[in-house]
Amino acid sequence: xxxxxxxxxxxxxxxxxxxxxxxxxxxxxxxxxxxxxxxxxxxxxxxxxxxxxxxxxxxxxxxxxxxxxxxxxxxxxxxxxxxxxxxxxxxxxxxxxxxxxxxxxxxxxxxxxxxxxxxxxxxxxxxxxxxxxxxxxxxxxxxxxxxxxxxxxxxxxxxxxx
Amino acid sequence: xxxxxxxxxxxxxxxxxxxxxxxxxxxxxxxxxxxxxxxxxxxxxxxxxxxxxxxxxxxxxxxxxxxxxxxxxxxxxxxxxxxxxxxxxxxxxxxxxxxxxxxxxxxxxxxxxxxxxxxxxxxxxxxxxxxxxxxxxxxxxxxxxxxxxxxxxxxxxxxxxxxxxxxxxxxxxxxxxxxxxx
Numbered sequence: 001x002x003x004x005x006x007x008x009x010x011x012x013x014x015x016x017x018x019x020x021x022x023x024x025x026x027x028x029x030x031x032x033x034x035x036x037x038x039x040x041x042x043x044x045x046x047x048x049x050x051x052x053x054x055x056x057x058x059x060x061x062x063x064x065x066x067x068x069x070x071x072x073x074x075x076x077x078x079x080x081x082x083x084x085x086x087x088x089x090x091x092x093x094x095x096x097x098x099x100x101x102x103x104x105x106x107x108x109x110x111x112x113x114x115x116x117x118x119x120x121x122x123x124x125x126x127x128x129x130x131x132x133x134x135x136x137x138x139x140x141x142x143x144x145x146x147x148x149x150x151x152x153x154x155x156x157x158x159x160x161x162x
Numbered sequence: 163x164x165x166x167x168x169x170x171x172x173x174x175x176x177x178x179x180x181x182x183x184x185x186x187x188x189x190x191x192x193x194x195x196x197x198x199x200x201x202x203x204x205x206x207x208x209x210x211x212x213x214x215x216x217x218x219x220x221x222x223x224x225x226x227x228x229x230x231x232x233x234x235x236x237x238x239x240x241x242x243x244x245x246x247x248x249x250x251x252x253x254x255x256x257x258x259x260x261x262x263x264x265x266x267x268x269x270x271x272x273x274x275x276x277x278x279x280x281x282x283x284x285x286x287x288x289x290x291x292x293x294x295x296x297x298x299x300x301x302x303x304x305x306x307x308x309x310x311x312x313x314x315x316x317x318x319x320x321x322x323x324x325x326x327x328x329x330x331x332x333x334x335x336x337x338x339x340x341x342x343x344x
Contacts, residue, residue, distance in 0.1 A: 052302045065267055066302055069293040094300040096200040 031075045038078050045074050045087060048102060052095045199300055199319040206233075206314040207298035214265045214273055214287035221286060223314055230317075230339035231260040232332075233308040234284070234324070235296065237268040238276045240304040246323045247280050253329065254283035259336065263287030266296050266304050309335055312343045 033039045043060065049070070051062035059067050059074070070091070077087045091099045103109045141149065201207075206223040213219045226233065234250060236243040253259045263284035265273045270289060277287075290296055299308070302321065309318040309332055318335055320328055 052300075064303075065293065066296075069297055073297055093200060094297060095302075096300075 031071070033075070034079055041084060042075060042078055045078075045084060046071055048100070049074070049088070049091055050099050050101050052099055058101065199316070201300050201308075201316045202319060204316055206310060206316065207295075209288070209295045209298060211288040211290060211295060214263070214270065214277070214289045217270075217289075219286075221288060225286070226262050226310065227314045228312055229260055229343060230309070230311050230336055231262055231285075232336070233262045233264060233299075233310060235264045235266050235299070235301050235304050235306040235308075236287075237266045237304045238272045239268065242323050243305045244280075246305055246325060247276075247283075249325050249329070250283040251281040257333075260285060264295055264299070264301075265289050265291075266301065267291060267293050307332070309339075311339050 031039070031042060033042065046060035047058050049059045051057045051059055051064060051067040051070075053064045053066045054062050057067070059070050073090075074087060077090060082090075088100065097103060097106075097108075103112065105113050206226065208223055210220060210222050213221055236247075238244075250261060254261050261283050263286070265287045268289075268291060270291070273287070273289075277284075288295060293301070299306075305323065307320045307324050308316055310316055317339065318332060320332060322328070324332075
């Protein structure tokens with residue numbers, strides 16, 4: 001029973017994989033480049049550039065008209081000998097920094113980049129603050145209470161040493 | 163630490179939750195597709211294209227200068243363009259608004275027929291079947307409408323339908339641009 005379920009799950013995964021892979025490869029192959037390494041740059045660039053229309057997809061994944069146009073544009077620019085930097089600049093100039101999946105550090109993205117560090121600092125402060133509080137309470141024992149506590153601790157430790 | 167500070171400290175999570183609530187509340191109703199156009203404040207890109215109606219006539223960005231105008235990106239496959247078309251015809255005829263068209267990713271005969279049937283609000287439409295001008299303008303999809311001044315500097319951009327609700331703020335800017343040039 002368990003084995004048959006496992007087999008069918010594996011079969012489904014395998015057929016899904018076989019469906020997905022050739023499609024993705026065919027898509028890349030339909031773009032021609034002067035040199036083989038350019039094809040890799042094309043894959044890399046269309047992965048880090050975001051589709052301006054369908055915002056949760058990159059240029060490589062999206063089937064929208066604008067993404068198709070921009071893929072062609074990336075291909076043309078690569079074949080024209082432009083560097084990756086020149087191509088991303090070209091896109092940012094037209095579509096804004098929004099098109100980059102990796103946002104640059106500037107005034108608009110300041111909060112985005114610094115907030116995590118701020119959170120960690122707040123956390124550290126809280127640790128220190130509340131840690132200090134319990135320490136203070138410990139110091140607030142009266143001398144007789146402290147003596148009792150020491151006694152209890154001493155009693156507790158003695159048997160375990162035997 | 164005294165009792166008052168302690169009590170105030172208890173309020174801290176409530177305050178943080180409150181601040182977060184205000185921040186998140188602002189996001190409600192905001193269009194996540196709305197984004198700043200990097201072309202605003204920039205001059206129109208250089209282009210050279212055929213007009214939709216006559217393939218033999220070529221136009222450039224220079225043909226759009228001289229007076230404040232709208233540039234409307236449209237296509238026959240775009241339902242929202244159909245919805246706003248009557249409105250465009252209206253403001254072109256009644257208010258004499260100067261509108262240029264960019265016929266985006268379309269077929270020439272279908273687009274010509276559309277203008278014949280529904281009326282032509284455009285001074286001319288640039289025929290852009292491959293979206294080349296579209297990329298230089300930073301077009302994301304149709305319809306989009308740009309407001310330019312007499313020198314061809316892009317002043318504002320509207321993504322989506324131009325209608326009774328979205329036109330008034332643009333109209334104010336358009337009218338003040340007209341006044342500047344006169």
